[in-house]
Amino acid sequence: MTVALAPKTSPTNPETVQAFVTLLGPDKVIRRKEELLTYECDGLAAYRERPALVVLPSTTTEVAAVVQLCDRLALPWVARGAGTGLSGGALPDGNGVLIVTARMNRILKLDLDNQQVVVQPGVINNWVTQAVSGAGFYYAPDPSSQIICSIGGNVAENSGGVHCLKYGVTTNHVLALTVVTAEGKVVELGGTVPESPGYDLRGIFVGSEGTLGIATEVTLKILKTPEAIQVLLADFATIEAAGQAVTAIIGAGIIPAGMEMMDNLSINAVEDVVALGCYPRDAGAILLVELDGSAVEVTTNIAQVSQLCREQGARTITIAEDAETRSKLWQGRKATFAAAGQMSPNYFVQDGVVPRTQLARVLREIEELSDRSGYQIANVFHAGDGNLHPLILYDEAVPGAFADVEQVGEEILRLCVEAGGSLSGEHGIGADKNCYMPQMFNPTDLETMQRVRQAFNPKGLANPNKLFPSPKFCGDRINQIPPEHRGKADLF
Numbered sequence: 234m235t236v237a238l239a240p241k242t243s244p245t246n247p248e249t250v251q252a253f254v255t256l257l258g259p260d261k262v263i264r265r266k267e268e269l270l271t272y273e274c275d276g277l278a279a280y281r282e283r284p285a286l287v288v289l290p291s292t293t294t295e296v297a298a299v300v301q302l303c304d305r306l307a308l309p310w311v312a313r314g315a316g317t318g319l320s321g322g323a324l325p326d327g328n329g330v331l332i333v334t335a336r337m338n339r340i341l342k343l344d345l346d347n348q349q350v351v352v353q354p355g356v357i358n359n360w361v362t363q364a365v366s367g368a369g370f371y372y373a374p375d376p377s378s379q380i381i382c383s384i385g386g387n388v389a390e391n392s393g394g395v396h397c398l399k400y401g402v403t404t405n406h407v408l409a410l411t412v413v414t415a416e417g418k419v420v421e422l423g424g425t426v427p428e429s430p431g432y433d434l435r436g437i438f439v440g441s442e443g444t445l446g447i448a449t450e451v452t453l454k455i456l457k458t459p460e461a462i463q464v465l466l467a468d469f470a471t472i473e474a475a476g477q478a479v480t481a482i483i484g485a486g487i488i489p490a491g492m493e494m495m496d497n498l499s500i501n502a503v504e505d506v507v508a509l510g511c512y513p514r515d516a517g518a519i520l521l522v523e524l525d526g527s528a529v530e531v532t533t534n535i536a537q538v539s540q541l542c543r544e545q546g547a548r549t550i551t552i553a554e555d556a557e558t559r560s561k562l563w564q565g566r567k568a569t570f571a572a573a574g575q576m577s578p579n580y581f582v583q584d585g586v587v588p589r590t591q592l593a594r595v596l597r598e599i600e601e602l603s604d605r606s607g608y609q610i611a612n613v614f615h616a617g618d619g620n621l622h623p624l625i626l627y628d629e630a631v632p633g634a635f636a637d638v639e640q641v642g643e644e645i646l647r648l649c650v651e652a653g654g655s656l657s658g659e660h661g662i663g664a665d666k667n668c669y670m671p672q673m674f675n676p677t678d679l680e681t682m683q684r685v686r687q688a689f690n691p692k693g694l695a696n697p698n699k700l701f702p703s704p705k706f707c708g709d710r711i712n713q714i715p716p717e718h719r720g721k722a723d724l725f
């Protein structure tokens with residue numbers, strides 16, 4: 234195993250800065266402290282570190298030149314898209330370079346006949362649908378952050394969204410990638426035809442959280458806009474009843490385009506802030522179910538889903554048949570994280586997965602945990618695929634509050650893993666959950682992943698200390714992780 238090299242120079246050394254300026258030009262290199270502040274954190278703002286230097290390349294060739302220079306000088310580097318990640322994946326290394334893709338924001342090719350689009354990684358998720366919707370197409374993965382997050386970040390996190398229940402997460406929509414590896418080599422992964430021989434390196438790269446290299450071009454699959462779409466809101470007295478309705482709908486063989494649940498705390502937060510007036514404030518939970526397909530199929534399914542919800546105790550059912558009402562119903566769901574910011578000075582969003590059948594039980598245990606810990610927890614989540622997003626509300630001005638909240642978050646993830654679920658559904662592991670990886674993976678699993686990382690990133694310079702347990706982020710906790718789980722991880 235190769236040990237991550239100590240930097241041969243500091244990125245703030247004038248000669249080093251000049252070397253980056255020579256490669257990119259002065260307007261693509263940021264070194265003033267006050268300008269660097271912008272890049273201190275991603276969406277997980279509790280973790281902050283100022284990068285030593287920020288560079289803004291605009292082409293694959295420029296990215297490769299930057300990475301080759303980092304390789305020669307043994308400088309660690311971190312890729313950053315829009316910085317909306319919620320697991321600290323784009324948290325900079327204080328002794329390293331932050332490579333920001335904001336200027337790689339061009340849609341390079343629209344190939345509607347083959348239903349493909351080629352984009353640079355800094356293109357915002359929503360721009361892809363905007364570019365093709367006039368021709369009757371859309372890009373399916375739709376994180377709630379879709380108006381601000383980048384395709385490069387989506388690829389690195391294998392992001393999900395409301396429509397991923399039926400259509401799959403980002404990996405199902407990425408056909409090919411141009412990647413600059415950690416040594417600065419440019420490689421093509423995947424291809425534009427459905428099958429290619431050899432290892433699925435495209436699949437390995439998607440979800441690798443910036444630890445294998447930087448995606449500099451992404452070929453995406455686009456889908457035909459369905460003939461009909463309808464959204465239904467079902468209102469339940471309890472979260473358990475809503476959970477049982479989810480199981481009943483999937484059990485009946487219906488796969489909605491999206492199926493989201495919000496609990497009472499989230500409903501009221503959204504109603505307070507967005508003032509939609511369409512979510513019942515006294516509901517224990519609401520389910521938002523979107524059905525799409527041919528007009529006949531949607532009409533049949535909406536009737537069946539309504540019936541199944543009623544059988545599980547739905548108090549009222551509201552059906553949005555036109556685009557305006559539909560978008561109003563979704564608007565609240567998509568604004569929940571923002572609304573949580575109004576409920577409390579700070580919130581910490583967790584992201585875990587449980588098997589659908591365990592939803593009701595795990596939610597009950599989260600409620601008990603909230604009572605025990607004294608921290609309110611709002612729940613809003615992708616119910617169809619069991620992807621929970623508990624929002625733990627706290628005030629960072631209270632001494633010790635963040636440490637408590639981290640513990641509550643860890644406890645929630647433990648519940649998920651014990652229920653047969655996962656440490657992350659879509660936000661990734663990053664700097665936030667790397668210490669918990671041994672809860673889910675055994676030493677051999679982790680070592681196998683490390684070997685993959687080493688093949689692309691032999692010196693450990695690309696996004697160091699993320700994904701695997703590391704002393705930097707696990708602190709004293711690293712000593713509680715059995716050595717066979719952390720040993721080789723320390724090297725990266």
Ligand SMILES: Cc1cc2nc3c(=O)[nH]c(=O)nc-3n(C[C@H](O)[C@H](O)[C@H](O)COP(=O)(O)OP(=O)(O)OC[C@H]3O[C@@H](n4cnc5c(N)ncnc54)[C@H](O)[C@@H]3O)c2cc1C
Binds near residue numbers: 317318376388392395
């Ligand atoms: C309000 C809100 C709602 C959200 N809702 C969702 C949701 O519904 N579903 C969901 O999945 N996520 C959601 N997120 C999380 C976040 O938006 C996604 O993880 C998104 O994919 C991050 O994209 P980004 O461009 O901001 O990436 P960044 O935060 O900049 O980076 C994320 C990771 O990607 C790496 N990276 C960035 N660009 C590249 C590249 N070109 N090549 C290789 N690695 C790269 C970084 O190193 C880092 O590890 C939400 C976030 C917010 C703030």
